[in-house]
Amino acid sequence: MGMSLVLYRGGSIAFYEGLKYVAKNLAEAGATILIGVPLIFESMYAKIWKQAEKTGKKKALESGIKINRKLRSLGIDMSRKIFKTIYDSFGGKLRMIITGAAGIDPVVSRGYQDMGFTVLQGYGLTETAPLVSGSPDFGNTYKKAGSSGLCVASGEIRIDDPDEDDIGEILFQGPNLMLGYYQRPDLTAECIVDGWFHTGDLGFIDPEGWLYITGRKKNVIVTKTGKNIYPEEVELYINRSKYIQESLVHGVEREDDTVVSVQIIPAYDIIYEEFGNDLSEDDIKALIKNTIADINEKLPIYKRVRDFSIRANDFVRTTTHKIKRHKNI
Numbered sequence: 001m002g003m004s005l006v007l008y009r010g011g012s013i014a015f016y017e018g019l020k021y022v023a024k025n026l027a028e029a030g031a032t033i034l035i036g037v038p039l040i041f042e043s044m045y046a047k048i049w050k051q052a053e054k055t056g057k058k059k060a061l062e063s064g065i066k067i068n069r070k071l072r073s074l075g076i077d078m079s080r081k082i083f084k085t086i087y088d089s090f091g092g093k094l095r096m097i098i099t100g101a102a103g104i105d106p107v108v109s110r111g112y113q114d115m116g117f118t119v120l121q122g123y124g125l126t127e128t129a130p131l132v133s134g135s136p137d138f139g140n141t142y143k144k145a146g147s148s149g150l151c152v153a154s155g156e157i158r159i160d161d162p163d164e165d166d167i168g169e170i171l172f173q174g175p176n177l178m179l180g181y182y183q184r185p186d187l188t189a190e191c192i193v194d195g196w197f198h199t200g201d202l203g204f205i206d207p208e209g210w211l212y213i214t215g216r217k218k219n220v221i222v223t224k225t226g227k228n229i230y231p232e233e234v235e236l237y238i239n240r241s242k243y244i245q246e247s248l249v250h251g252v253e254r255e256d257d258t259v260v261s262v263q264i265i266p267a268y269d270i271i272y273e274e275f276g277n278d279l280s281e282d283d284i285k286a287l288i289k290n291t292i293a294d295i296n297e298k299l300p301i302y303k304r305v306r307d308f309s310i311r312a313n314d315f316v317r318t319t320t321h322k323i324k325r326h327k328n329i
Contacts, residue, residue, distance in 0.1 A: 079116020106146035123148035221251035
């Protein structure tokens, strides 16, 4: 339906060949809108800053962002002139980024918006055919970076059994909700109670009705003092380090408590480029240890990483590149 509407309105659709060909394919297609999972946009964003640092233009980029932010607050948009090189690298016509399937790092979302791109985020499931909420193409999406937007007009969202931080399971009802699982009334009865679909996702709704997702209910790490730790939140902090390509946070039982542990894939390209190719495994482990220590300073004591390991191979993933959490622990 979504694709048909684009074609009906005179648009065209192109598919990229792979992550490393995104920029090339954008230029070939002259795309104005790019739709993808957060991993694509976070990778592209990291490359922008890596290139700026490599060419000695990091300070110029930082200054450009500050200037553009001020101009845009005054209703003046000079984005395409200030960031011409970046726009040209994306084909010259890109204006909007749409993402979903997982949460995008708010720092990345705001970063693209600082450069003049519109960033929209959606949230939905197969059972909701497919949208629960989405960022509208108006209003202060910059301020709401990290939010999955407002509930679809025909539906309703509520938070079930919220904790002290107003975080609870996201429930949804609306005409786009499935009737049930085919020939599985038992599963249907588990998921749809009194007309409300239990998504299994945790989140909260702010006073203006914007939905924020904090993680999966089954992934929550509960300490022995009753504190809830959301692995996805801790991963956001960890993955912001340029030395870490990706991470997977999970709980580990200790004698006295349940603590946070993390599996890490280092960003070897960046590490070797910065420190040389003769680094040993112990050197890399020491670098990651120091990086984790710096990250821990930004986290509450009970959320701090107590243990880490470096993976020798990639994570097991879904077809949309999401990590299959329980297959990797």
